[in-house]
Amino acid sequence: MQTPLTDQSSCLAVVPAYNEAAMVGRVINALHREAPSVDVVVVDDGSTDQTALRAQEAGARVLRLPFNLGIGGAVQAGFKYAQENDYDYMVQVDADGQHDPSQISLLFEAMHNEGVDMICGSRFASPTGYVAPISRRTGIHIFAFLLSRLLRQSVTDPTSGFRLCNRRAIAVFARDYPHDYPEVEAVLMLHHHRLTMREIPVRMYERGGGVSSIGSGKSAYYMVKVLLALFVGLARARPVPEPGEAAPVTAEAGI
Amino acid sequence: MDNGKLQIVAILGALVLLLVVLEMVRRRRLMERYALLWMLSAVVILGLAVWKDALNVLAKALGVASPPNALFFIAVAFILLLLLHFSAAMSRMADQSKVLAQRQAILEERLRRFEAEHAEAPPARPAGRAAADDEPRTLARSSSR
Numbered sequence: 147m148q149t150p151l152t153d154q155s156s157c158l159a160v161v162p163a164y165n166e167a168a169m170v171g172r173v174i175n176a177l178h179r180e181a182p183s184v185d186v187v188v189v190d191d192g193s194t195d196q197t198a199l200r201a202q203e204a205g206a207r208v209l210r211l212p213f214n215l216g217i218g219g220a221v222q223a224g225f226k227y228a229q230e231n232d233y234d235y236m237v238q239v240d241a242d243g244q245h246d247p248s249q250i251s252l253l254f255e256a257m258h259n260e261g262v263d264m265i266c267g268s269r270f271a272s273p274t275g276y277v278a279p280i281s282r283r284t285g286i287h288i289f290a291f292l293l294s295r296l297l298r299q300s301v302t303d304p305t306s307g308f309r310l311c312n313r314r315a316i317a318v319f320a321r322d323y324p325h326d327y328p329e330v331e332a333v334l335m336l337h338h339h340r341l342t343m344r345e346i347p348v349r350m351y352e353r354g355g356g357v358s359s360i361g362s363g364k365s366a367y368y369m370v371k372v373l374l375a376l377f378v379g380l381a382r383a384r385p386v387p388e389p390g391e392a393a394p395v396t397a398e399a400g401i
Numbered sequence: 402m403d404n405g406k407l408q409i410v411a412i413l414g415a416l417v418l419l420l421v422v423l424e425m426v427r428r429r430r431l432m433e434r435y436a437l438l439w440m441l442s443a444v445v446i447l448g449l450a451v452w453k454d455a456l457n458v459l460a461k462a463l464g465v466a467s468p469p470n471a472l473f474f475i476a477v478a479f480i481l482l483l484l485l486h487f488s489a490a491m492s493r494m495a496d497q498s499k500v501l502a503q504r505q506a507i508l509e510e511r512l513r514r515f516e517a518e519h520a521e522a523p524p525a526r527p528a529g530r531a532a533a534d535d536e537p538r539t540l541a542r543s544s545s546r
């Protein structure tokens with residue numbers, strides 16, 4: 147398989163992991179095998195099991211968050227790490243084995259061909275045989291519909307975490323990344339910053355182990371929350387503070 | 402006369418609240434920025450207790466038939482505002498702790514890598530044990546002063 151990574155460019159794979167001790171080692175091994183030029187950092191989001199140890203044994207770097215921040219905070223730690231260590235690209239790969247590391251080269255190919263800032267692997271861009279639970283599928287399609295209208299381009303799988311970002315996208319997300327279920331809102335943020343994204347079809351596996359961050363019972367709550375975030379995000383004049391503006395996190399009291 | 406007693410109790414209560422808040426600020430148990438809201442509410446209670454007619458005037462101005470209802474309305478509105486203020490404060494603190502956690506994790510990883518790199522190299526001074534023994538002692542001495 148052709149690898150579009152040139153010698154000068156470097157790529158970091160960020161693997162957010164929360165209690166994924168059973169799978170994380172296999173994911174890292176697969177990454178080392180299928181994408182050897184990519185550095186791997188596991189963000190251990192306050193796991194109570196051996197996730198960090200397994201990741202270290204498998205040869206990955208590990209960022210150990212002192213407590214559970216949720217997927218948004220964990221992935222943002224990865225963006226910050228990528229930015230501080232001067233990586234050209236950052237690819238997010240889930241620790242549960244859903245994403246196929248051999249397809250990272252497809253993401254790269256698409257990024258080079260399309261010249262966009264973010265490439266998302268989509269389960270629905272073409273028939274790939276993946277069937278999400280009905281409760282989640284409804285939500286995904288609603289978000290997909292909304293984002294497609296807002297961005298005026300086709301977005302089929304806005305909840306996919308299998309993404310490749312370039313430096314500009316890394317800089318945006320290192321500064322500001324949504325909190326709880328960040329993928330959908332992140333697409334909108336990118337659009338607000340006049341950066342571009344495309345989707346490419348990928349295949350995804352069923353989850354290998356662990357528990358998804360989104361249980362079926364939480365789906366409705368998830369949907370309402372993301373919808374709120376989307377509409378509030380739309381109303382935000384400038385979603386991310388420009389240099390010189392008030393810091394998003396300050397010690398001063400608000401109201 | 403009952404009314405007079407009640408007024409004294411109300412005034413004392415408001416004064417105690419004010420003093421407790423001031424004392425907490427003095428002992429650094431409460432930050433000034435949060436104390437201001439509580440002092441404001443204590444002053445409002447004190448004002449209502451001292452100037453008995455204020456509530457009637459206020460009720461008339463708001464168009465509320467019964468003055469106690471005006472009091473309840475204002476109190477509930479104020480408490481809601483206070484709660485919103487605390488939700489905002491909590492959001493800010495959650496944000497701050499998130500930033501700190503991320504920083505800490507990144508620095509810890511960098512330190513671990515740094516230590517691993519230096520563990521590979523042979524120690525610069527094989528006789529470093531005596532020096533290492535000495536150093537903490539001097540540090541301890543200087544810090545205990």
